[in-house]
Amino acid sequence: MVDTDTRKEQIYEAASxxxxxxxxxxxxxxxxxxxxxxxxGSLYAHISSKEDVLFEIVVRAADAFYAAVAPLTExxxxxxxLMRQMIHAxxxxxxxxxxxxxxxxQDWRRLAGPxxxxxxxxxxxxxxxxxxxxxAGLARGELRECDPRLTSTLLLSALNGLPAWFQPDGRLDADxxxxxxxxxxxxxxxxxxxxxxx
Amino acid sequence: MVDTDTRKEQIYEAASxxxxxxxxxxxxxxxxxxxxxxxxGSLYAHISSKEDVLFEIVVRAADAFYAAVAPLTExxxxxxxLMRQMIHAxxxxxxxxxxxxxxxxQDWRRLAGPxxxxxxxxxxxxxxxxxxxxxAGLARGELRECDPRLTSTLLLSALNGLPAWFQPDGRLDADxxxxxxxxxxxxxxxxxxxxxxx
DNA sequence: CCTACCGATCGGTAGG
DNA sequence: CCTACCGATCGGTAGG
Numbered sequence: 001m002v003d004t005d006t007r008k009e010q011i012y013e014a015a016s017x018x019x020x021x022x023x024x025x026x027x028x029x030x031x032x033x034x035x036x037x038x039x040x041g042s043l044y045a046h047i048s049s050k051e052d053v054l055f056e057i058v059v060r061a062a063d064a065f066y067a068a069v070a071p072l073t074e075x076x077x078x079x080x081x082l083m084r085q086m087i088h089a090x091x092x093x094x095x096x097x098x099x100x101x102x103x104x105x106q107d108w109r110r111l112a113g114p115x116x117x118x119x120x121x122x123x124x125x126x127x128x129x130x131x132x133x134x135x136a137g138l139a140r141g142e143l144r145e146c147d148p149r150l151t152s153t154l155l156l157s158a159l160n161g162l163p164a165w166f167q168p169d170g171r172l173d174a175d176x177x178x179x180x181x182x183x184x185x186x187x188x189x190x191x192x193x194x195x196x197x198x
Numbered sequence: 199m200v201d202t203d204t205r206k207e208q209i210y211e212a213a214s215x216x217x218x219x220x221x222x223x224x225x226x227x228x229x230x231x232x233x234x235x236x237x238x239g240s241l242y243a244h245i246s247s248k249e250d251v252l253f254e255i256v257v258r259a260a261d262a263f264y265a266a267v268a269p270l271t272e273x274x275x276x277x278x279x280l281m282r283q284m285i286h287a288x289x290x291x292x293x294x295x296x297x298x299x300x301x302x303x304q305d306w307r308r309l310a311g312p313x314x315x316x317x318x319x320x321x322x323x324x325x326x327x328x329x330x331x332x333x334a335g336l337a338r339g340e341l342r343e344c345d346p347r348l349t350s351t352l353l354l355s356a357l358n359g360l361p362a363w364f365q366p367d368g369r370l371d372a373d374x375x376x377x378x379x380x381x382x383x384x385x386x387x388x389x390x391x392x393x394x395x396x
Numbered sequence: 397c398c399t400a401c402c403g404a405t406c407g408g409t410a411g412g
Numbered sequence: 413c414c415t416a417c418c419g420a421t422c423g424g425t426a427g428g
Contacts, residue, residue: 039398040424049423137387143388143389144381144387146382157362160362161356177348180348180352181352187388189278189349226407228405236414238406239407239410239414239416242409
């Protein structure tokens with residue numbers, strides 16, 4: 001884990017709160033400094049650019065998702081149960097690191113060239129976890145026919161919307177949301193009174 | 199339809215292209231003007247603020263979604279078939295108005311107070327179309343048990359991710375995407391060899 | 397970590 | 413629609 005008390009860490013925390021609330025471009029370095037009781041220029045004793053701060057927040061969020069979900073994919077559980085666990089883990093990361101997750105989702109495109117590509121690779125690596133589980137499930141006949149690449153994209157498309165609408169003090173907790181996501185994505189909406197193996 | 203050749207319309211087109219590519223805050227009025235071969239200040243003969251332009255783009259996108267989907271909800275078709283049509287219509291709007299859809303999804307939060315609330319109401323009105331269809335489907339026993347409010351949110355969460363990853367010149371066309379969305383959200387991922395009514 | 401400052405750019409306006 | 417400009421603010425730096 002990272003030291004949570006250094007000035008650098010305080011900067012990341014303040015920045016992710018402000019970025020998530022107002023967006024990266026609409027947040028100035030002086031806004032971040034004010035939050036910590038500092039002058040704008042003083043930040044540069046700890047960071048070397050505003051974009052560095054964004055990059056660090058985004059990469060940490062990507063790492064958090066990967067760290068929570070990747071270990072699950074090693075399990076031998078039935079595919080549908082495994083995917084339910086992955087959905088729960090993903091939702092858990094969003095709920096427990098909300099401002100980071102919002103920035104990850106909302107502002108990663110504001111990174112410049114090479115770093116944007118780096119984050120793109122992290123995002124694809126994460127999606128690949130789902131893609132491979134789906135492909136394996138297909139091979140075992142535990143999923144209906146589908147294109148793993150497109151399906152994993154659609155699935156993450158659904159999960160990635162969560163940071164935009166989740167309310168920490170709302171009526172919905174992480175497990176309720178994850179259960180309903182899993183029901184929707186794994187079982188669908190149709191009424192199915194009977195469901196049997198081939 | 200709107201006149202597509204007035205300067206005002208050209209401004210909206212140029213702005214939505216730039217906003218969608220770089221974000222609202224990172225786009226200057228001079229960027230928009232340059233795209234039209236004008237000086238920055240000249241824009242203000244046609245618009246009264248940068249935010250006005252954003253608001254217009256966002257409201258038009260919201261209207262496009264509503265206009266495409268609302269008429270479908272009047273039909274007497276089976277719920278699952280109806281929802282499949284709604285998903286197709288939604289995806290069609292994204293694909294045919296991509297830059298507007300991106301701005302709608304990416305930048306609507308940058309609107310100030312009252313206008314943000316207005317757009318929030320439009321978004322909720324749109325979600326209500328899905329919510330009501332789901333509730334009606336439940337009442338008719340055509341859907342499995344679920345909370346219509348949460349489920350419509352999850353469903354739109356999935357659809358709203360599309361503008362962020364759709365590539366106009368990619369391998370996927372609107373119908374393929376819509377069919378796969380519908381399969382995922384209505385049937386789920388699980389292998390179901392038998393499916394019968396109660 | 398502050399003071400003081402850099403050049404650049406921002407959204408928007410006046411006057412024609 | 414342009415020229416010329418407004419005050420404000422931007423990310424970042426020098427020197428201490």
